Amino acid sequence: MKKKIHYYLLVLPLLAFFASCNKDVFDEYYARPEGLEDPIYQQLEARGNFKNLTALIGKAGYKDILSKSGYWTMMAPNDEAFTKFFQEKGYADVSKVDSITAAKIVRYALIYNAFRTEQLSDYQSAAGWVVDNAFRRRTAFYDGFQKKTVNGVPMVVVASNRNNRAASGAPYYVSGDNNNKYISYFEKEYFAAQSLNASDYTFFFPNSTYTDFNVLGGTIKQANIIAENGIIQEVSQVSLPLVSLDQYLEGNSNYSLFNDLLNKNLVNYIFNQPATTTYNNFTGKSDRVYVKVFDAALPFSPNNESYLKQADNDGQNDAYTMFVPDNASLQEFVDKVLLKNYPSLDKLPKYVFEDLFKAHMVINAVWPSKIGSFSNALDEDLRFDMNTNVKDAKALSNGFFYGTNKVQKSNLFYSVYTSAYLDPNFTLATRLFNDGSSYREIISNINQRFTLFLPSDTVLRGLGYDYDVSRSEWRYTSPINSAVITGASARLRLLRVLYNCIVSTPNGELDDLSGSGVIRTGDADIAGEYIKWKNNKVYGAGNEVLGNAANVVGFEDQQNGRTYYIDNLIEFSEESPGVDLKNLATPVGSEFSHFYNYLKNSSIYNATGDKIEGVDLGTAYTFVVPNNAAIVKAVKAGVLPGNVTTGVPNFTPPTLGEKDLVADFLRYHILVTKTVSDDGLLGGQFETLRKDSKGEKTYVGVLSDTGVLTFIDAAKKTSNFIPAQSNNLADRTLIHLVDNYLLYTE
Incomplete structure (x- = not known):
């Protein structure tokens, strides 16, 4: 009620004022101010060099609109421009231009809002004007509804007025938005701010000259003609509405x-x-x-x-x-x-x-x-x-x-990725490459060389891997015991398998597989596991366990490397590295036997599964195993239990202190979270499994180069790997034999 009282208190005196005024006073109060410029249409008509344009404005039904209040910028072609236009289009004169064409010319010449030339290069952002950051403006023209025949069916069609983003729920069409077309202009302040030059204009308009302010193929002849309802920019070219990218494709x-x-x-x-x-x-x-x-x-x-x-x-x-x-x-x-x-x-x-x-x-x-x-x-x-x-x-x-x-x-079309991507025999590998694993981005990088070992759908399905389209999930059935895992677990398993099939080979290291060697998989930044090759056969740690190999059955060269087609998977191991160490130590006369015998009798070893305390499946390690002579040397130095005179080891130390000594010795020879080899890829200080008396981490230095691998302990003593008996594969692990033992001193 209070609001109403205040309303009437304000309105009643105003009504009384108007009642006391005669008509002349009222007209004078609301009269058009003196000195106000004429509207756009009257301005064009009075100037005398826009006769063709005013005729088309009338034919298009825009005379009344442009004779009233409003807020437009009109890119107005003069009569000279129309003379050229008529000649180009085959019109005898303006009378031969139909009303539809007239409307196109007039509406496309009209820009929403009034802009002086110095404002046209500025962007009207939501936060305010951004200087010299615009080269286009929205016009009054739009195509609207079109009749088309699509796949033999006539229909009424309208263009999308949004970019379709179905996943985010964004619409492809907003009702009420007419999809108005833009007109482009090329202005010196914008060009300077964007570090552009005249060729950026003439590249599109080779028959025109850049003049510091061009509107499409023409130029501004007279700028900033002020009108009551906007601003006129006189231009030297008649412009029909430009087509969109879609329309240009359709018509060319x-x-x-x-x-x-x-x-x-x-x-x-x-x-x-x-x-x-x-x-x-x-x-x-x-x-x-x-x-x-x-x-x-x-x-x-x-x-x-x-x-x-x-x-x-x-x-x-x-x-x-x-x-x-x-x-x-x-x-x-x-x-x-x-x-x-x-x-x-x-x-x-x-x-x-x-x-x-x-x-x-x-x-x-x-x-x-x-x-x-x-x-x-x-x-x-x-x-x-x-x-x-x-x-x-x-x-x-x-x-x-x-x-x-x-x-x-x-x-995507010229890399090792292409071998799977454009072949229907490799849809499972392609699906995994594409599902956000980042593998696609790695192997399709045309600026880095890779070798890809590629298993077909037949190989993958034969070894238990498949994709359930109806459930949108991966599935793995063990060929050994028929156990089934699905979803993320199955996907992660196959991810690991396929990452072992990707090898960074910047110097074509695997272009010839007729010899033998060992190499790290993955890209240069994210390490995979080590694999071996010999006589066109490829092995992972799991292949050595299973007693098989992946045979190369063909290859294809791409711009960034070579794809090898394989008949089996490069398998990872699912057994403890302790099993692999035992297998290395078992043969008579093995140089790994002394180290292993200390291990199997130590407090950190579990005979069930040959598990080592602190060594987990799926984690990277490096085992630095002193050969038998180095172990004898350690015994003589009192570092390990045994006869210090003869160096004969005592693998079953009787005292608790000796057992702790052995456990710490063993731990110091196991590097954690890193797998190092003689390839020069990794070097520096690496953490070991051993902790010092305060529970702090201990470290071993590593020097790696092609054919060289040296370990440096806390006492600055070096141990060199023995190539012929090193680079043994285990689960994410390499086991090396070295010529000395590592000693930790606090």
Whole structure:
């Protein structure tokens, strides 16, 4: 009630004032202020050099709109511009221009809001003006509903006005957004701020001259003509609305193969009720309306004119870019690469098409002189020479289009990853490479060389691995006892197997497998396990346990390395490293026997499973095993129990103190969390299994180089590995034989 009382207290005196005024006073109070400039239409009419434009404004039904209040910028082509336009389009004069074309010219010349030329290069962000950060503005023109025949079916279609992000729940179409087209201009302040030059303009408009402020192919003749309802910029060119990237592809037969593949595999026409209601109300017709929706895996929708819409005006300062190979270039790529192992394009997995188009799409405006600053949607550098590979350059309504004479040489199609990716015999490996494991990113890195040992689907299924599509989970059935594990556990098991199949080989270390050797798997940063090869057979620690090997049955060279096809898995071991050490020590005369005999009789050893206290399955270790002579030397030095005169070991020390001495000796010869070899990959100070009297970690130094592996203890004494009896495989472990023992001193 209080609000109402205050309202009337304010309004009643005002009403009394108006009642006391005569009509002349009222008219004078609300009269149009003197000195106010005429509206846009009247300004154009009065100037005398816009006769063709004013005629089209009338024909388009915009005379009344542009004669009233409003807030526009009009890129107004003068009569000289229309003379050229009529000649180019075959019009005798303005009277021959139909109303639809007139509306296109007029609406595309109208920019929302009034801008002086010095403001057009500034971006209207949500946080305020960003100086010299814009080269486009939204116009009054939009395509709206179109009648099309899709797969032989006539329908009413409207373009997406958002980039489809189905996973995040973002819409592909927002009712009420007309998908207005943008017009681009090229202004010196923006160019200076972005470190662009005249060639960034003439690359798109080779028949025009850069003048420090160009509007598409023309220039501003007279700037900032102030009107009551906006600002007029007189321009030297008539501009019909530019097409979108999608429309340009549809209308240019040079790129028909690219367009067909895109539309057949990554486009859907989805019925939309709000769009249908709008269309029915506007036309009085009963057609259903379908939105042309591009696959959510793509970085953007080529028919979306609204850019990202992360902010309302973000289309002012950026746009999309597409590099599109012509038919001949793409057909050659299809024949030689895509269909090398597939019988036809319709048999290719959908993800191949997604990656192919992502390789040619950039979510930013790629200026010709700045191509090196951008990456495609696969996060690859753009591998095009703008001078020799780009044959067609267009600044379109929603982005830049570059027609090329080559396909982007994407990592995915020219790396060892490709051997699995583009072959239907390796879908299980490809699925795991692609599921977020990061393996795809590793082995498709075209700038690093790898060797890939690739098991087929038949091999994987034969050894118990498979993927249950209905449950979206991995499954492993043990060939030994038929035990089944599923889900994350099965996936992690196969991840470990396949990581042992990836080897960083920067110098082609595995190009010849006819000899023998040992090498670490994984990439240069994340270590895998060590494997061996001999006479075209490959072994993991598990293969030695199982008594088998992976035979190489073929190979394929790719740009970043070689793929070997194998008939078995490179298996990891599932037994304790103590088992492997026992097997090394068992033969008569083994140089590992003294060390092992101390171990098996120590307090840190469990005969059940040959387990060593502190040594866990699945963790990296390095065993530094002194040979028998070194153990005798340690006994004589009183480091180990035994006869200090003869050096004969006492493997079963009688006292508790001696048992602790043995346990600490053994622990100091086991490096934890690191597996080192004579390959130069790792060196430095490494933690051991032993703790000092205060419970602190102890360390051993490691020097590693090709063919050299030296261990340095706390007493600065060195022990060198014996190559012929070292690099023995165990679970994530190497067991080395050395010529001296390691001594820890506090």
